[in-house]
Amino acid sequence: MGCCTGRCSLICLCALQLLSALERQIFDFLGFQWAPILGNFLHIIVVILGLFGTIQYRPRYIVVYTVWTALWVTWNVFIICFYLEVGGLSKDTDLMTFNISVHRSWWREHGPGCVRRVLPPSAHGMMDDYTYVSVTGCIVDFQYLEVIHSAVQILLSLVGFVYACYVISIFMEEEDTFDFIGGLDARSYYQDHVELKPVNLVLWPGPKASDCHLCSLKSLPFL
DSSP states (O other): OOTTSHHHHHHHHHHHHHHHHHHHHHHHHHTTOHHHHHHHHHHHHHHHHHHHHHHTTOHHHHHHHHHHHHHHHHHHHHHHHHHTTOTTOOTTSSGGGTTSOOOOOTHHHHSTTOEEEEEOOOSSSOOTTOOEEEEEOOSSOHHHHHHHHHHHHHHHHHHHHHHHHHHHHHHHHHHHHHHHTTGGGHHHHHIIIIITSOOOOOOOOOOOHHHHHHHHHHTSTTO
């Protein structure tokens, strides 16, 4: 297939997905968001598997990538609902950290235009080992940045799903054509049609009976 086919487009799309997933993984690590970190890790593995299957003509690997793409879209829709607080969800809960820490998204304190100030704890029954941070001046709130990241992932996944289905159909058609003309049984096909082919033998005319009689007479000692 040429370079402008769905196969090459899927390869480029998988590369974009890898770059976007790595970028998102870095910021999720900085924010200690363990649930997204686990999801990004699985996503990177499956995208690499789909990329390998596309390059090496392995449709089964692309099928795995296609199934995961649907699950990945569902997960990112959930993240959008979480940060937009849809359906009773709250972005102030510790759901993204598996309730093992109080960390929030890294973009909450380091978004574009955000001014971060560390405030001393108040004396009204607050523990001294807590650090209080005031964030002001953010151009875009952190929840919208997270929504944008998830929206980009959904867009890439939907396009990847379409191209993956197209590439799978092409690979299956090529396998059917390959099997029809011989495929892996090409050797047996060759043996059946070549070894059983009748051999045309060229028979040279032998000596006549009279010639053989004369030869036998000449061989007698008294002649």
